[in-house]
Amino acid sequence: MATFKKKPAGWQVQIAIKGTREAKTFSTKAEATSWAAERETEIRKQHVTGVDLSKTVGDAFDRYAAEVSIRKKKPPTWERNRLNAYRSHGRTAIRSATNTASQQGPMLPF
Structure with a gap:
């Protein structure tokens, strides 16, 4: 689940899913929402399949x-x-x- 906070530098989004925590700041809330949705999907797919797509x-x-x-x-x-x-x-x-x-x-x- 993503958490959004208004900061002086923009919108900060924090995600925490299955032990993975990430945070990033964006200039608009729409950008933050989009990034959070994409990143949450990537993390969930990685945990469901057990496959780390960055590994070779x-x-x-x-x-x-x-x-x-x-x-x-x-x-x-x-x-x-x-x-x-x-x-x-x-x-x-x-x-x-x-x-x-x-x-x-x-x-x-x-």
Whole structure:
């Protein structure tokens, strides 16, 4: 829910949804209302789906290498090389895999 306050610099809007708090000041109340509605929708979608749209596959690779790969019994060299290969060829490989998957239908979970 958004809260609006008239300030000397303009209209301040504060939103607090599911642990996320943000505030911003605008020159008009209409701008503040518009921003609050858009931002609330973005936050709710992110929390409902559990997907952070700002994260990339490369971020997932980095996190995996830092948190999982280093704890394995085998040296993480092979996995690090594989992740680097995915990263360097990733755009082409991911794009072609996505096209192939969309042509074949939905993928089944593991």
